[in-house]
Amino acid sequence: xxxxxxxxxxxxxxxxxxxxxxxxxxxxxxxxxxxxxxxxxxxxxxxxxxxxxxxxxxxxxxxxxxxxxxxxxxxxxxxxxxxxxxxxxxxxxxxxxxxxxxxxxxxxxxxxxxxxxxxxxxxxxxxxxxxxxxxxxxxxxxxxxxxxxxxxxxxxxxxxxxxxxxxxxxxxxxxxxxxxxxxxxxxxxxxxxxxxxxxxxxxxxxxxxxxxxxxxxxxxxxxxxxxxxxxxxxxxxxxxxxxxxxxxxxxxxxxxxxxxxxxxxxxxxxxxxxxxxxxxxxxxxxxxxxxxxxxxxxxxxxxxxxxxxxxxxxxxxxxx
Numbered sequence: 001x002x003x004x005x006x007x008x009x010x011x012x013x014x015x016x017x018x019x020x021x022x023x024x025x026x027x028x029x030x031x032x033x034x035x036x037x038x039x040x041x042x043x044x045x046x047x048x049x050x051x052x053x054x055x056x057x058x059x060x061x062x063x064x065x066x067x068x069x070x071x072x073x074x075x076x077x078x079x080x081x082x083x084x085x086x087x088x089x090x091x092x093x094x095x096x097x098x099x100x101x102x103x104x105x106x107x108x109x110x111x112x113x114x115x116x117x118x119x120x121x122x123x124x125x126x127x128x129x130x131x132x133x134x135x136x137x138x139x140x141x142x143x144x145x146x147x148x149x150x151x152x153x154x155x156x157x158x159x160x161x162x163x164x165x166x167x168x169x170x171x172x173x174x175x176x177x178x179x180x181x182x183x184x185x186x187x188x189x190x191x192x193x194x195x196x197x198x199x200x201x202x203x204x205x206x207x208x209x210x211x212x213x214x215x216x217x218x219x220x221x222x223x224x225x226x227x228x229x230x231x232x233x234x235x236x237x238x239x240x241x242x243x244x245x246x247x248x249x250x251x252x253x254x255x256x257x258x259x260x261x262x263x264x265x266x267x268x269x270x271x272x273x274x275x276x277x278x279x280x281x282x283x284x285x286x287x288x289x290x291x292x293x294x295x296x297x298x299x300x301x302x303x304x305x306x307x308x309x310x311x312x313x314x315x316x317x318x319x320x
Contacts, residue, residue: 013114013209016300021217024046027164035218042211047097047109048179053201054126055183056193066254067127070247071134075142077246079104081238085316089231097150098276098285101143102293103235107273108132110212111298115306116266119203119313120259122198125205127263129180136177139275147283147308216274220295221288228292239257240305262313270307271297 024030082103090096106112109132116124186193247268248261255261276290 002053003235007070013118013206014111014213017210017213018217018220018298021214022220023219024214025218030214030218035215038211039215042215044175046204046208046211049237050125050201050204051129051176051179052183052186053193053204054122054129055180055196056186057121057190057198058183058187061257063255063257063260064127064130067130068134070251070264070267071131071255072138073250074106074108074131074247075135075138077105077243078106078235078238082235085234085238090225092286093150093154094284094286095228095231095289097147097283098280098287098289099232099235099293100150101147101279101285102232102272102290103238105139105273105276105279106239106267106270107136107298108135108267108270109273110209110219111273111301112267112270114205114209115270115309116263119266119310120263122201124259124263127260128267129176131264131267133177135182139279143275143279144283147183147279147285150285151283170206177218216277218296219274219277221291222295224288225292226293228286228289229296232289232293232296235297236300237255239271239297240269240300265313266306266309269301269309271301 021030079100082100086096086099108128113125113128113132116128139265140251244265248265251261251264255264271289272293274294277287277294279285280287280290
């Protein structure tokens with residue numbers, strides 16, 4: 001892929017849908033209901049199709065067994081740093097819980113997948129799905145219970161919300177995981193993927209980015225977030241400097257594949273994910289904290305971090 005075309009993708013698939021989502025909210029061109037429908041289409045249809053297609057053609061190798069471990073590690077590193085940073089920062093449990101969720105959860109699935117795909121191609125997108133699967137486990141098994149804990153700590157006598165195994169794992173939002181399993185089965189079985197599916201993969205990646213980032217831009221509320229920019233600013237070095245340095249140094253000891261190593265570096269550098277806002281909304285935490293973290297880290301990533309990674313990777317031996 002030509003470098004100029006890659007730069008066009010950065011704007012068209014990352015910045016433009018975020019700006020449009022925000023514009024649609026300001027102008028009331030998109031309702032809350034239709035925004036939710038867009039998220040459902042992204043998860044149930046597009047993400048599931050991409051999971052099947054990417055894993056169907058994935059060259060399976062032993063190195064890949066380390067990817068789920070790195071998916072969890074890339075949540076532990078910023079989460080641990082943020083935990084110590086938050087000890088004397090927030091006295092309000094709703095703010096603290098939202099801050100920690102913003103540190104732990106990263107935009108590896110949508111933003112990381114697209115950024116890796118732009119540089120390394122289809123295989124890198126599949127790598128990000130494996131990492132994203134592990135980070136979904138962190139979301140369900142750690143962040144949701146943590147959010148519930150901080151919500152309960154904030155109010156005495158609050159009615160506890162019952163969370164069952166079925167409600168966490170046996171719901172329609174897990175359909176992309178089913179797609180992943182189908183893709184692996186087809187790959188291991190030696191079923192060749194038709195050329196037609198290779199042709200539709202690229203358009204689907206761009207559609208996935210738009211259907212995920214328009215709702216993200218729609219959720220931005222600058223007026224409520226402005227008082228939290230200063231308190232969440234330390235997530236910039238935590239998520240965009242400390243985590244990628246540690247993650248990359250550890251990855252160099254495990255991976256030899258340069259595309260795989262470059263993908264890990266990108267995923268270690270991505271900003272706060274939209275799931276932090278979803279978690280805050282679901283459990284009644286402070287939405288403005290997670291919103292401020294999302295906007296601030298995403299802006300720094302798109303304006304500074306990703307351009308540096310893009311030019312460094314494309315001019316080094318990490319990409320051929």
